[in-house]
Amino acid sequence: MKKVAVVGCTGAVGMTMLQLLEDTDYEVVCMASERSAGKRLKAGNTEHLIEPFSVEGCASCDIVFLCVSGSFALEYGERLAENSYVIDNSSAFRYHPNIPLLVPPINGQRYKGEKLIANPNCSSAIALMVLGPLHDAFGLESAIISTYQAASGAGQPAMLELREKAKAFSDYGDQDDSENFAHNLAFNVIPQVDSFEDNGYTREEMKVVWELRKVLDEPDLAISTTAVRVPTLRSHAESLSLRFKQPVHSLAQVRELLAAAPGVEVVDEPKQGVYPMPMTSTYKHAVEVGRIRYNLIYGEHGLDLFISGDQLLRGAALNAFEIMQLVDD
């Protein structure tokens, strides 16, 4: 039986990982800071005892899943990888040329046994489930992406804050400052996720650019993104305008191809009100894709799509879980 350490088990992603591990054969070790150590943590139907993080404790585990800050990952990641497979959920190692950034159904075949592996950003992971098979079929030439990102990306307290502020809302004027977002999110949208780079893009937007290029192995792929936080709880949505090198001869072909792709669910009967939404994709393992139509500018060389995927599952813990299965193979 393999032993897995979940470091940062009390956070939203850590908790989701514990739930995914619940009905598996893995032996789970929960680790967190000294502050949480000794407490009990319920995930699904299982109660775990939280252990304090230690390099030695991790060394006894086959796989270490880090859902902690980037600076923590930078400090310990490589050391832990001397003994265990380390899957890091932060952005600390994602852009290092020698460290694989994996979305298993898309580029898992390129994995060569490295011990330290980066898990992608949530918006990237969700988009890639759909972009991967489309790129294989038609050759992606450019992508313009606008996101509709849920509170969960800012952590468990952020989800709670949004629910409480939405309940208490009476007017934009009397909202207290937000503790988890740049501004209050209830009944608002905020065109800022993460901090700003000098080119006017947020780091979140650039992560999507860098990660799509790396996972699709297309270092010069043309991508522009706008990342926006919206008042939803734990599923992201994204509006994609895609241009392809090859013509797309029919939308039926696109639906068929996406329906056959692992981790993708085609939800596309718009006239019946059936399309991707956070309300329906929440808690779902697959990324929903719909609103499949020809882009009005690119003609048969372009598609417009709408997708929605659970940020904590497909956007984080589930992808890490699939990396674990790949490593374990």
Added chain:
Amino acid sequence: MKKVAVVGCTGAVGMTMLQLLEDTDYEVVCMASERSAGKRLKAGNTEHLIEPFSVEGCASCDIVFLCVSGSFALEYGERLAENSYVIDNSSAFRYHPNIPLLVPPINGQRYKGEKLIANPNCSSAIALMVLGPLHDAFGLESAIISTYQAASGAGQPAMLELREKAKAFSDYGDQDDSENFAHNLAFNVIPQVDSFEDNGYTREEMKVVWELRKVLDEPDLAISTTAVRVPTLRSHAESLSLRFKQPVHSLAQVRELLAAAPGVEVVDEPKQGVYPMPMTSTYKHAVEVGRIRYNLIYGEHGLDLFISGDQLLRGAALNAFEIMQLVDD
């Protein structure tokens, strides 16, 4: 003193128009269906007596503002225009080649005295405030637009429903059906505004395409849109990816040009958390524009922007009010 009839005065747009008329010299006649007639309606600090709609009643007014359904407008619009200037807020006449579709700061100079005038769709009107001056300066080649549209577009009851459902929310599972949207909107986003056309686009999306082309007088302009309802109350936001014929030499030039444009406010100090948001643009007359940066694909021939504008003001009543001033000139 000019006399103005507001037909459909009890709706969200009608009420907003009454508020705009409050401190003007216009004499206001409030009209609604038989059901509301005789009741009193408070808008701002003024109490109005609601009269039943009648062609004769309108005939005594210099200007008739129709904020009613498209079918009502189709039935009465041309008849009313025999006696009065008619400004119609529905989509009934917008695409008729002989009927002007006006956003006064953008194409008001092309108005030739027609009696029946169409007021644009909210997403179009808001986008055009920014697209107009940019098109003049750099020649728009293409626009890809994703919207973040508020509940107000679906009317006053829709705003109330959103607030109530957000307060009552405990889980996606136990939400009742929505009365005002295709699905529940609280903590959700819905990639459907209006009904679906056979090309897979919603009518709302096509309205933006048709109206941008007509107002900018560029019948073949390349535009693709995705219209999404988000849980905000009365301000829309839009993510714009624009390609231009002329190079944009500096972002400072863009900010200067937009700051000088009527009805536009540059809100663009992202590192200080200053950018357009529904929370700040609500009740504002100007459209906020920010997140001004070079599009990563088009280089100096492209800009990515984020805008936000009050759907009931700039997106509807305020534009109609400015048409009224133009007619009255």
